[in-house]
Amino acid sequence: MRGFETSEFQARVERAQSRMVQAELSALLLTTEPEVRYFSGYLTRFWESPTRPWFLIVPVTGKPIAVIPSIGAALMAQTWVQDIRTWSAPDLTDDGVSLLVDTLTEICPADAVIGLPDGHETHVRMPLGDFHRLQRGLGTRRLGSDQGIVRALRMVKSPAEITKIETACAIAGRAFQRVPEIAGEGVALDEVFRRFQMLCLDEGADWVPYLAGGAEQGGYTDVISPARATGLRLGDVLMLDTGLVWDGYFCDFDRNWSVGQATRQVRDAYATLIEASDAAFEAARPGATAADLFNVMNAILSRNSGDTGAGRLGHGLGMSLTEWPSLIPSDHTVLEPSMVLTLEPGIAVGDKILVHEENIVISDGAPRYISPRAGSELPQI
Amino acid sequence: MRGFETSEFQARVERAQSRMVQAELSALLLTTEPEVRYFSGYLTRFWESPTRPWFLIVPVTGKPIAVIPSIGAALMAQTWVQDIRTWSAPDLTDDGVSLLVDTLTEICPADAVIGLPDGHETHVRMPLGDFHRLQRGLGTRRLGSDQGIVRALRMVKSPAEITKIETACAIAGRAFQRVPEIAGEGVALDEVFRRFQMLCLDEGADWVPYLAGGAEQGGYTDVISPARATGLRLGDVLMLDTGLVWDGYFCDFDRNWSVGQATRQVRDAYATLIEASDAAFEAARPGATAADLFNVMNAILSRNSGDTGAGRLGHGLGMSLTEWPSLIPSDHTVLEPSMVLTLEPGIAVGDKILVHEENIVISDGAPRYISPRAGSELPQI
Structure with missing residues (x-):
């Protein structure tokens, strides 16, 4: 069988969320192909194009939120993710950054720490300039480490x-x-x-x-x-x-x-x-x-x-x-x-x-x- | 013919260096597959593995310097790059960061700005935690924008x-x-x-x-x-x-x-x-x-x-x-x-x-x- 039952993604998110509570993280912010796919099921070879950034947010409660280019909206709508926010990418003045800031601001309290995978084998797949813009836009909300949560989950397979x-x-x-x-x-x-x-x-x-x-x-x-x-x-x-x-x-x-x-x-x-x-x-x-x-x-x-x-x-x-x-x-x-x-x-x-x-x-x-x-x-x- | 004449890489580096002088950059730091390959000729499908970071430095004068995992030494030695510095990766305590800091410190003055591609279509391919360690390790030397130099060069083909x-x-x-x-x-x-x-x-x-x-x-x-x-x-x-x-x-x-x-x-x-x-x-x-x-x-x-x-x-x-x-x-x-x-x-x-x-x-x-x-x-x- 191709794909997964929805229960598979629910279980992954629940395991992440229970660790996020321990780690005092309000959300995970994911930017790379396997990280986004792990929690959403979003499968495409389109990542071969370096042009567009893609974001998936896993809040400490509730389902993942996709903040993605409009070209991916139809395919993301076929996954279990329901909250899909899109912009027309590439946008030379604001390539999804303000949409991402707005979304994170909406779901995270003012003192939130938002975890990104930051250890071995990871990288942040967005332009460094936009990453700095994101940090500034989040104000008191802070981008921190995911403390190895995504790695730990992915290591043990279903x-x-x-x-x-x-x-x-x-x-x-x-x-x-x-x-x-x-x-x-x-x-x-x-x-x-x-x-x-x-x-x-x-x-x-x-x-x-x-x-x-x-x-x-x-x-x-x-x-x-x-x-x-x-x-x-x-x-x-x-x-x-x-x-x-x-x-x-x-x-x-x-x-x-x-x-x-x-x-x-x-x-x-x-x-x-x-x-x-x-x-x-x-x-x-x-x-x-x-x-x-x-x-x-x-x-x-x-x-x-x-x-x-x-x-x-x-x-x-x-x-x-x-x-x-x-x-x-x-x-x-x-x-x-x-x-x-x-x-x-x-x-x-x-x-x-x-x-x-x-x-x-x-x-x-x-x-x-x-x-x-x-x-x-x-x-x- | 596969590959390029050495003169191709010399010309790419010279064009970069003349723009680096204008932009007051002491070096470019490159981390992604096409960026590293553009100035070195280093061609391998091994980038499919996310495990190891790879670094190429283009100084404002002289030839590029490779700071790479030892598994790539033999192949990099077949390119025109002569200064190849390696570490045994993955190294869980220091995955090339101190070797990179030492190399940049050696070739860049204390007030140097080191340019990274940071605009649309780019990302920094190294763990975020290591990027912060690199910034701290460089002390007064600053990681900044490449000001679009790599993009401008790559856009016009030979x-x-x-x-x-x-x-x-x-x-x-x-x-x-x-x-x-x-x-x-x-x-x-x-x-x-x-x-x-x-x-x-x-x-x-x-x-x-x-x-x-x-x-x-x-x-x-x-x-x-x-x-x-x-x-x-x-x-x-x-x-x-x-x-x-x-x-x-x-x-x-x-x-x-x-x-x-x-x-x-x-x-x-x-x-x-x-x-x-x-x-x-x-x-x-x-x-x-x-x-x-x-x-x-x-x-x-x-x-x-x-x-x-x-x-x-x-x-x-x-x-x-x-x-x-x-x-x-x-x-x-x-x-x-x-x-x-x-x-x-x-x-x-x-x-x-x-x-x-x-x-x-x-x-x-x-x-x-x-x-x-x-x-x-x-x-x-």
Whole structure:
């Protein structure tokens, strides 16, 4: 099923509001795509255009209020949000700021603190000049931190959210299985990238916002470069890492293939990656921390020397390609059932790297793979 | 050719620096994907991940300095930027802020003003909490406005940039020609969306960040909704509007088709759209303003009644799907050769709308279509 029952949004808002009471916030002010969508269900690819700001207010009581450009009114009216206030954007003299000030002034008392997501992984999606105008316009009402409320809510997924992520994972899994149809010795990497995105769409993806990868002799130099036009060669390790979307939710995992026979060093390194993600899977139980998963993987990976530069060994996943928490030594987030994580060990092999990634759901007891778990033998094309 | 000669980036930086002298700015601080890429050439889809902030500093003299997560070091080293300072991100206690403070303190005098893009279509892509830490860390050095410098530069394209946009347009043009292969009575709109993105990739797109459209009886309700699973019916008008990317540059135009025979009202409305974009094309000469193009189109469109809610009738185009200027009555940006614009007239037809869009380059004298100009007859599938 696409979309969500209204009860899903009601529950999200109620959970936010109970935390807002604790935090003494009169409202949340949300400006980015996932934040607005989380509480409203407003799903569109139109955010690709940087022109217009969009605002959703979650008051401490009552339903969210949308303060948005008129071009979005018809679509927002299809969500559960009823109070929709629009202006004709872009407006070069007042691009929604006074409408936003008026709305916040109407619903918040004079000593209100209005919370914005302000921590890691967030930004305020409105012009800095308008943000300052908003602050001035609010007078005694103050813009402050949301104290991590939105992050905390989004980190633990509902059953309906998990189903959407699983659907995205299943689509990617089928596309990865078909890679031998499109990749092999002599095929240019940029052609593999294009054809792989077509496979993702053919298997049911709504769109493919993210594809990265690499293919060099015995590994790759990094995992974020655009694909080159050079052909795959025997001895290359091809890696494709995709974040495709189904109904607004991402998968994020990769697969590796050796073009022809891999060296023993490469095969051993790959097996070490799988050993690391298997070990993290075993450790990924309620009560363990994000740091624990890092440490479990790092203990195995550090048998090999060398830093991949990635900065972490996995992360949360959901409405965004990457979400809280981070699998790093300093992230002591305690795992809870219904968190969705990626396990993403990386390893240096000579002057190259190899990276493997799986997606899992934390459950009571053992977790559950939602990407099709890879075996310890590097597949060959 | 992919990428740019180094001279392209040198010229961009020199133009920025000469304006920075006038504006008494010691440096520009850039945080978003197109801003960082414009001065560095740093091209990656990794920005899809919201986790890590990225910073590029353009000092008033000398080359740009990158202050970035270590995961991007290898790719940034392939650009013309030589001074690359990295930290291991995410860092929960100091996510690049002190490294950024140290770098700005090193290169800017104590009374410096550091310019950030702060006007329409911009935002600061870093956590608000970190932005406040940055301000405090800079002490007497002040974060101010870039006074529109980045916008002004990006608005006028180089020949190499225009070639990339033209390449994207040509790819989309070929994909649009093939729509009769994938769309027709009974085919679900979401299937058309998936298949059309595959056509774009098949014709050479690197990726397809944006696809919108609609298909209802005699028009569509809006142009930003996700595609429904309902099948096309006789009498529907199908519209597809894509922003696909080639080598980091967008096209942005649409095409309409009638499923079976269209009514006279729909055909007349469509012909009016083409008349409007043709008239704007004729008016789009150096010295005319963005507002002039709006007025030319609006005079024709307002023979029909009704507002489409779009808020404008076209915009700039380049590294982003939508850029400055906006074709609205209040945007008095004077057109110059080498600006790339979309002409995007919309019209109400009963309770539905129709939208048409072309892409053009402003030249000395008459402009030039870079999308394959549509005729005044609504094509039928």
